[in-house]
Amino acid sequence: MPPVLELRGVSKQYPGHHAVDNVSLKLESGGFYSLLGPSGCGKTTTLRMIGGFEQPSTGEVLLDGSPVNALKPYQRNVCTVFQNYALFPHLTAQRNVEFGLRERGIRDAAERARRALDLVQLTSKHDSMPAQLSGGEKQRVALARSLVLEPRLLLLDEPLAALDPKLRKQMRAELKSMQRKSGITFLFVTHDQEEALSLSDRLAVMNAGRIEQFGTPEDVYLRPASAFVAGFLGAINWFGSAGVRPESTRLSEDAPETSLRARGAVESVLFLGNCVHVNVKLESGERAIAEVARDRRAPAEGENVWLHWHPADELRFE
Amino acid sequence: MKLRTLFLLPARIWMAIFFAAPLAIVCAYSFLTRGDYGGVERPWSIESYTRLIDPLYAGILWRSLWIAALATALCVLLGFPLALFISRAGKRRNLYLQLVLLPFWTSFLVRTYAWLFILRDTGLINTALTGMHLIRKPLPLLYNDGAVLLGLVYNFLPFFVLPMYAALERLDPAVLEAAADLGARPMAIVWKVIIPVSAPGMAAGAVLVFIPCLGAFLTPDLLGGGKSVMLGNLIQNQFTTARDWPFGSAASIALMLASALLLAWVMRTRIAKEFL
Numbered sequence: 001m002p003p004v005l006e007l008r009g010v011s012k013q014y015p016g017h018h019a020v021d022n023v024s025l026k027l028e029s030g031g032f033y034s035l036l037g038p039s040g041c042g043k044t045t046t047l048r049m050i051g052g053f054e055q056p057s058t059g060e061v062l063l064d065g066s067p068v069n070a071l072k073p074y075q076r077n078v079c080t081v082f083q084n085y086a087l088f089p090h091l092t093a094q095r096n097v098e099f100g101l102r103e104r105g106i107r108d109a110a111e112r113a114r115r116a117l118d119l120v121q122l123t124s125k126h127d128s129m130p131a132q133l134s135g136g137e138k139q140r141v142a143l144a145r146s147l148v149l150e151p152r153l154l155l156l157d158e159p160l161a162a163l164d165p166k167l168r169k170q171m172r173a174e175l176k177s178m179q180r181k182s183g184i185t186f187l188f189v190t191h192d193q194e195e196a197l198s199l200s201d202r203l204a205v206m207n208a209g210r211i212e213q214f215g216t217p218e219d220v221y222l223r224p225a226s227a228f229v230a231g232f233l234g235a236i237n238w239f240g241s242a243g244v245r246p247e248s249t250r251l252s253e254d255a256p257e258t259s260l261r262a263r264g265a266v267e268s269v270l271f272l273g274n275c276v277h278v279n280v281k282l283e284s285g286e287r288a289i290a291e292v293a294r295d296r297r298a299p300a301e302g303e304n305v306w307l308h309w310h311p312a313d314e315l316r317f318e
Numbered sequence: 319m320k321l322r323t324l325f326l327l328p329a330r331i332w333m334a335i336f337f338a339a340p341l342a343i344v345c346a347y348s349f350l351t352r353g354d355y356g357g358v359e360r361p362w363s364i365e366s367y368t369r370l371i372d373p374l375y376a377g378i379l380w381r382s383l384w385i386a387a388l389a390t391a392l393c394v395l396l397g398f399p400l401a402l403f404i405s406r407a408g409k410r411r412n413l414y415l416q417l418v419l420l421p422f423w424t425s426f427l428v429r430t431y432a433w434l435f436i437l438r439d440t441g442l443i444n445t446a447l448t449g450m451h452l453i454r455k456p457l458p459l460l461y462n463d464g465a466v467l468l469g470l471v472y473n474f475l476p477f478f479v480l481p482m483y484a485a486l487e488r489l490d491p492a493v494l495e496a497a498a499d500l501g502a503r504p505m506a507i508v509w510k511v512i513i514p515v516s517a518p519g520m521a522a523g524a525v526l527v528f529i530p531c532l533g534a535f536l537t538p539d540l541l542g543g544g545k546s547v548m549l550g551n552l553i554q555n556q557f558t559t560a561r562d563w564p565f566g567s568a569a570s571i572a573l574m575l576a577s578a579l580l581l582a583w584v585m586r587t588r589i590a591k592e593f594l
Contacts, residue, residue, distance in 0.1 A: 053495055073498040080499045086492035090514045098512075100500030145500065 002065030004029045004153050004185045005050060010059030011209075014044050019045040021209035022059070027153070027187065029293060031177045036196040037206035038232070038279045043189045046206070047155050050187070051080045064152060074103075079146035080155040084162060087130040093117060094126040099150045116148035117141070120178075136167045142176075147182055156188045160195065172199060189279045193233045197221060205229045227317045229296045237288035239309075241316060246289040248313035251278055252306050253299065261308035264288065269298045337397055348567035355559040367570035375569070379576075382549040385463065385538075387529035389548040393478040393527045394520065396471070400489040401482035402512065405489070415483070418476050426473060430540050433469055435461065437541070461543030474530060478523035485519020486512070493525070525584050529577045 003026040012020040019044040027033050046055040050061055060067050065269035068076055073139035080102075087096050097116050101109035117126055120140035130138060139159060146154055159175075160168045176199055179186045190196050196203045197217040202289040204214040205228075213225040222228035227243065236243045239262050255261070276298050278290045290307055292298065299305050348366055350358035369375070404414040421429060436442045437459040444456035459465060497507045511522070525575065535550025542548075549569065556566025 051495075051499060053498075073495065074501045074503055078499075080496070082492045082496055084490070084492060086490060086496040088493060088515070089498070090511075090517075099497070099502075103501035103506060145496075149500065159574060 001029070003027055003064070004061075004064060005055040005187070006062040006065075007046070007050075007060065007191055009058040010049060010061060012042070012049060012054060013057045018042075020049070020056075020107070023206075023209075023211055025204060025211065025214065027185055030183050031201040032176065032186045032188065033204055034190060034196040034200040034230070035052055036190055036193060036201040036203050039191055042209040043191075043206050044157055045176055045207045047080070047157055047187070047189050049214070050080055050153070051155055052076050060109075061101075069187075077149040077151050078155060080140075080157060081142050081146050081159045083157045085142040087138055087141055087145075089130050092121060092127050093133065093137075096130070096141055097145045097148055098250055100145060104149070112148055113144075116144040120144045120174075124178055135163050136171060139163065139171060143178065147178065147184065150182070152182060153185045153187060156186060158190055159188075160192075161189070169197075175199065191247040194294040202286045203232065205232060207232070207299045224315060224317075230315050230317070236315070237307075238261065238286060239288070239307075243317070244309045244313055245315075246277065246291040248309055249288060249291040250292075250308050251280075251292055251299070252308065253303075256306055256308040258308050260311060260314070261306055262288070263304065263306055266299050266301050266303045266305055268301060278305075280305060282307070320445050330528075338441070344567045344570055347563050348571050351566050352562045352564050356557075356563060358563050366564040367572075369565060369570055370568055374543050378547055378549055378552050379572075381547070382532055385466060385470070385548060386528050386534075389467055389474065390478075390528040392467065392471045393475050394524060397475055397478040397482055397523065398513075398520065401479050401486055402508075404479075404483055405486035411487075414479075417516070418479050421473075421476065427536065428536055429473070430469055432470070433541060437468075439463055452492055460541065463542065465541040466538045466548075470531050470540040472535060473537060474527045477526040477530070481523040481526060483519075485516040485522075521584060525581065529580065532577060533573055535539045 005025070005027040007025040010020060011018065013264050014140035023042075023046060025264065032221055035046060037043045045054060049056050052068070052071060052075075056069065061069055063076065063078065088099065094113055094117065094124060096108070101112055106112065109163050114126065117123065119145055122137060122140050122144070125133060125137060125141075128137075130141070133141065139162075143157070149295045151297075156175075160171055163171060175186075186197070188199060197220075202214065202216055203220060204211045205220055206212065207228050211231045213220050215225075217225075219231055221233050224233065230236050235246050237246060237249055239260075240259075250256070260285050262284070264280040267279045267281050268288070270277040270279070271294075274294070276292050276294055276296075278292060278298060280288050280290060283290055288303045288307055324486075347358050351361060351363055351365070351457065353359045400418075404411055404418070407414055434441070438444070439456040439460070441459070443459060444453075447453045448456065493515070494507055494511060497511045498504075504512060513585050533550050534548060535554045538548045538551055539554070550573075553566050553569045553573070556562045556569065
């Protein structure tokens with residue numbers, strides 16, 4: 001079976017810069033995928049080319065094995081959940097969800113829309129106008145509006161970015177369960193590494209228009225393909241050419257019996273609730289963070305300490 | 319004196335002298351009796367208002383409403399696509415908006431006279447068509463309802479385009495993309511999303527065209543000749559040739575009330591809340 005989505009050498013050039021530079025990607029049916037990268041890395045442009053809102057300058061977009069470059073958004077079996085939801089302001093939640101069904105001439109549109117709204121727990125909000133809904137509720141209407149069409153692929157453009165942190169975590173869990181229940185392939189665009197790691201089956205890390213790495217969350221976090229990926233997916237300490245994650249960086253007052261060590265002075269100690277971050281200024285002048293358990297006695301500021309690590313925790317790049 | 323009161327004072331004085339006072343005078347005149355050589359005399363009476371009920375005047379009112387409505391409909395038909403085009407024109411928006419406003423650089427009267435020269439029997443169109451031997455007799459382009467309608471639409475189109483443009487410009491492009499994404503074709507997007515969402519702007523523009531059209535007198539006078547009498551002409555005539563100031567005043571008040579009622583109705587709908 002051909003992949004749900006395939007990008008073959010897709011590029012998008014604007015006058016003066018390459019927004020997307022020769023991106024190739026294959027997504028298998030039923031997975032939860034993410035495009036992760038800093039703002040301006042080309043992830044939204046990539047999503048818009050898949051949705052049909054932008055034309056690639058070169059390269060091909062294939063859905064279920066057929067090229068769709070020439071197809072308009074309304075001809076593609078792909079739906080998008082937009083960043084600011086883009087609900088129709090003049091229609092009730094129910095009518096918003098019915099919109100796509102009616103465009104497709106589906107007879108029991110009202111009934112299906114009602115069920116979709118129940119599914120996203122908006123049973124009592126069917127007749128509310130978008131302006132009367134909270135951010136999370138709008139988000140759910142936007143999701144229901146897309147999911148009810150049962151697209152082959154659902155594109156989500158930073159859908160959680162506008163929500164407050166607590167709600168964001170809750171919606172994250174709901175997104176994942178909705179993806180599993182519906183079996184629809186999700187392609188989720190985000191700049192939040194925690195979101196991408198926790199949600200995705202596989203994620204593509206983008207930088208400057210290119211995909212730097214495509215793999216499982218474990219792959220990209222534990223075996224990053226580049227210094228950029230390592231640095232973008234969480235903090236990293238650089239000891240010469242070796243990178244070590246703060247949680248793999250050990251702290252001791254006495255000199256450890258290993259050559260993989262560095263000496264420095266404690267600059268600050270940050271209590272983060274679930275752990276403590278000790279910021280150390282190394283003798284080389286570099287700065288490093290050691291993540292230590294809360295119950296361990298934290299060193300005082302200005303105290304001299306040793307940092308050391310296990311060879312297996314070293315990340316090295318060309 | 320509060321700063322707020324002080325700042326509002328000039329506008330208040332202006333409105334009192336140039337709006338409230340003349341209106342009060344017109345209102346008072348409408349309840350007086352006509353003088354032999356124009357002007358007004360006592361006694362007080364409501365005769366001018368009872369005369370308004372005459373079928374002749376009801377006919378003129380009906381005609382005025384009809385022509386104003388037709389002109390408004392034409393402005394909507396022409397102005398909506400134009401405003402939509404301008405709102406989606408990217409960097410050239412401002413240029414196009416300037417072009418819409420360009421006619422205001424010359425006087426209303428001069429522009430209306432210009433139409434006279436274009437439409438009359440020996441005018442631009444008829445001369446060109448006879449010159450090309452396409453017609454033998456000049457086409458009757460002037461001094462009819464069609465000419466009045468043309469003049470009204472020409473003069474008031476910008477008043478529709480500007481609020482319409484403002485409403486379309488505020489439309490979130492993502493909402494239109496969402497409609498396309500959900501399967502709506504371009505025409506369906508126009509009907510089901512763009513028009514309903516921008517309806518308040520459309521209504522505001524329509525009111526701005528309809529009300530001045532209803533009271534127009536210069537355009538029907540110049541382009542309609544004596545034949546095409548609208549409410550505005552009736553009022554003008556009472557103050558000039560007919561020398562019946564009380565009746566002219568009563569008709570003015572009636573026209574103003576009709577306009578005010580229409581506005582009040584519009585203001586009560588969501589148009590006012592969202593747009594004005």
